[in-house]
Every structure is written in C-alpha cells, then in structure tokens.
Amino acid sequence: MQSYTTASLLWLAVFLGCQQVAPPDPIATIQGQTMGTTYHIRAVTGPEGPQRLIKIQERVDELLAQVNHQMSTYDPESELSRFNQAPAGEWFPVSSQLIEVVDAARQISDATDGAFDVTVGPSVNLWRFGPDKKRKEFPTDQEIAQASKLVGYQQVEIQSDPPALRKAQDDVYVDLSAIAKGYGVDAVYELIKAEGFTDFMVEIGGEVRATGLKPNGDPWKIGIETPADDVRQYDLVVGLHDRALATSGDYRNFFKHDGKRYSHTINPKTGRPVEHDLASVSVLFENCMLADGYATAFLVLGPVEGYNFAQEHNLPVFFQMRKEDGTVETKATTAWQQYQSN
Structure with missing residues (x-):
C-alpha cells in the first residue's frame, strides 16, 4: 500500500509538472459587439499570454463606442444624426x-x-x-x-x-455605413499597435486589417464568402499581411417584390437599387476605411465598369457575379492575382 501511494504521488507530480511547463496558446482572441455586428481581435501575445490582450479590451470597447456615437445613423444623439437634423x-x-x-x-x-x-x-x-x-x-x-x-x-x-x-439643403442626410466600419477597424488597429503588438488582426463585421505573421510564419488567413442567400460558404482564402480586406455584397441584405430581387446597394445616380449581376466585391488596401468605401463603390459601378476602373488604377479587387443558372463567376484584377501569388 505504501509503495502504491508513493508511485501515485510521483506520477501526479510529474503530471502537474508537465502541465506547469506547457506553453500557453501563443494567439489570444477577444471579441464583442459594435455597430450592430461583432468584432474579433486575434494577436500573438508572447510570453505574457492572453492577459496581455484581454486587459485592453475595455479600451477597445470604449473606442468603438466613441466611433459609433460619432458616426451612427441609428443613434439619434450621435454627431452624425445631429448634423443630419441641423x-x-x-x-x-x-x-x-x-x-x-x-x-x-x-x-x-x-x-x-x-x-x-x-x-x-x-x-x-x-x-x-x-x-x-x-x-x-x-x-x-x-x-x-x-x-x-x-x-x-x-x-x-x-x-x-x-x-x-x-x-446645402435642410434634408440632406449623410450615411457613413459603407465606410465607418472600415474606419473602426483602423482605429482599433492603431490602438493595438500602440500597445506594442506586432502580429495581429482586427475584424469588424467581416472587414479585416492584419499585420505581421502567425507564430508558424504564415500570414493571417481570411476566407471570402461565396455569395449565397441561405448558406455560408468560403471557396477562397486570402493570406493577409500588412493589408486590409473589405467585402461588399448583396446576398445578406435585400428584399423581393413581385418576384424581383432588390439589393440594399443604391445607385446614387438613379436612386434605385443596382440591377447588374455583381453579387460581391472584395478589395485589398493599405487601410480598411478606403477598402470599405471602394468595395461599395465597385458594387455600384458593376462588373464591367468596376473591373475596368480597378485595372486602370492597379487596385487588387476580386469580383463575384451571380449568373442566371445560380452559379457564381469570378474575376480578379491583375493586382489581386499578383498579391495572391506572393
């Protein structure tokens, strides 16, 4: 009985010892809600472990609350709402x-x-x-x-x-929903960077900005959703390194009237929802604010004019078109292809 107990204690000591020296997960994650959606931040924390990132989450939440109170049209007391009423x-x-x-x-x-x-x-x-x-x-x-x-x-x-x-007119109404999320990503990115993190990614509602690499030397992997109304499917993965990625699409926010589909993307020149077959656009840029805004612009321009503009300005853009038979056709600019091949 004595030898059995000693052996058990010895095994327990070895087990606990192994647990104590096991390295923590080198990537920490924090998440929350903002701007009617969610945010996620992943960062390589180093020897300090997850607490290094967790301890600044309150500051992240405060920053995002400030951005929302400045730029939301859903908050009647935001700066933007009060300007719209002025x-x-x-x-x-x-x-x-x-x-x-x-x-x-x-x-x-x-x-x-x-x-x-x-x-x-x-x-x-x-x-x-x-x-x-x-x-x-x-x-x-x-x-x-x-x-x-x-x-x-x-x-x-x-x-x-x-x-x-x-x-110029009393009823002019500014809506920043197509660019404010990207700005929010950039604002949080700068906060995380100022805290000394060098390898991390920030995502708000699908708009992402990343810098550095994961511990294994790989870039941050971001999936681009294939446009489908009822399922989430990711057929393309982008390795994001020191870039921002924003996607705009018509497959989550639309309605049907008399059998016709109406996208939430409104063409400013016609005052009506866009009617071409471009269902999704993804844009790579140095910052997320511009990536976010240009993604919406390309969704308005459409698959031909948008692609030609992106090619002419050497912008990395990925287009997904919904065809009549339900399939999806894709087209990428030269700059996008070059980024993917690096």
Whole structure:
C-alpha cells in the first residue's frame, strides 16, 4: 500500500509538472459587439499570454463606442444624426474623426465620379434599408425622384479647423455605413499597435486589417464568402499581411417584390437599387476605411465598369457575379492575382 501511494504521488507530480511547463496558446482572441455586428481581435501575445490582450479590451470597447456615437445613423444623439437634423447653411461643429471619414468618402466619390456617395441616405431610407424600416409601401417614381434631389456629395462642405460640416439643403442626410466600419477597424488597429503588438488582426463585421505573421510564419488567413442567400460558404482564402480586406455584397441584405430581387446597394445616380449581376466585391488596401468605401463603390459601378476602373488604377479587387443558372463567376484584377501569388 505504501509503495502504491508513493508511485501515485510521483506520477501526479510529474503530471502537474508537465502541465506547469506547457506553453500557453501563443494567439489570444477577444471579441464583442459594435455597430450592430461583432468584432474579433486575434494577436500573438508572447510570453505574457492572453492577459496581455484581454486587459485592453475595455479600451477597445470604449473606442468603438466613441466611433459609433460619432458616426451612427441609428443613434439619434450621435454627431452624425445631429448634423443630419441641423439646418442648412450653418457650420455644424463635429469631431476631427468624423471629418476624416467624410473627407475620405469625398475622395472616393471624386475618384469614382459619384458612384460612392454618403448623401445617398434619403434613397436608402426610401427603399427600407436605413434605420427606419417601418415603411412597407414600394416607392413610387415620384418619391424616388424627390429623394434623388437630396443626393449629391457636393452638397456637404468640410471644414478642418475648427472641424465642422455644412450642408446645402435642410434634408440632406449623410450615411457613413459603407465606410465607418472600415474606419473602426483602423482605429482599433492603431490602438493595438500602440500597445506594442506586432502580429495581429482586427475584424469588424467581416472587414479585416492584419499585420505581421502567425507564430508558424504564415500570414493571417481570411476566407471570402461565396455569395449565397441561405448558406455560408468560403471557396477562397486570402493570406493577409500588412493589408486590409473589405467585402461588399448583396446576398445578406435585400428584399423581393413581385418576384424581383432588390439589393440594399443604391445607385446614387438613379436612386434605385443596382440591377447588374455583381453579387460581391472584395478589395485589398493599405487601410480598411478606403477598402470599405471602394468595395461599395465597385458594387455600384458593376462588373464591367468596376473591373475596368480597378485595372486602370492597379487596385487588387476580386469580383463575384451571380449568373442566371445560380452559379457564381469570378474575376480578379491583375493586382489581386499578383498579391495572391506572393
């Protein structure tokens, strides 16, 4: 009995000893909710272990809450909502962060000849894709024309010092939903980087920015969803290294009327949902804010004009088109192919 007990204790000591020296998982993950979706952060933590990342989650949540309170149209007290409610002709004080995003949106609008337009909000709301989803009636041609009179990014002026916005008509309505998530990714990315992390990825609602490598030397692997209404399927994986990736598609937010499918992506020039067969666009960029905005712009431009623009500007873009037989056709720009081959 004595020898049995000694042997058991010896085995237990060896077992516990092995447990004590076992290295922790070198990649830590934190997650939460923001902007009506979720966020995930994965980081190589080093010898300090997961607590190194976990201890800054409160700061991440505070930062994202600040971004949401600046740029959400779903929060009636946000900076953006209060600007939308303000009268025309007067400079409305806002944060420098809001100015940064509106200015970036203007740059994309200029580059794409208005395919991206943050003043498309009245048309978005008319088609039941905005914060107010109470409307049930299908919009009339007259209503579409009336809403379109309020659309035009040139109707919003930007002042940097002091930061302020001014609009040309009372009912001009700015909606940053197509670029604010990307900005949020960048803001969190800079926070994590400032904390000394060198190998990590930040994702908010499918928009991602990553830097460095995983412990095994591989880049961060990001799946691109194949456009399908009822299933989640990933047929392409991108190795993301010091880049941001944003995807815009019509396969999650749409409705059908009289058998016809209506996308949530509104063409600012027509005031109506886009009608081409481009179902999804993925864009690689140095930062996520621009990747996010350009992904929406390409979804408006469509598979031909969008592809030609991306080729001309040497942008890495991946297009997925939904064909009439239900299959998906893909097309990648030269810059995208080069990135994938590296």
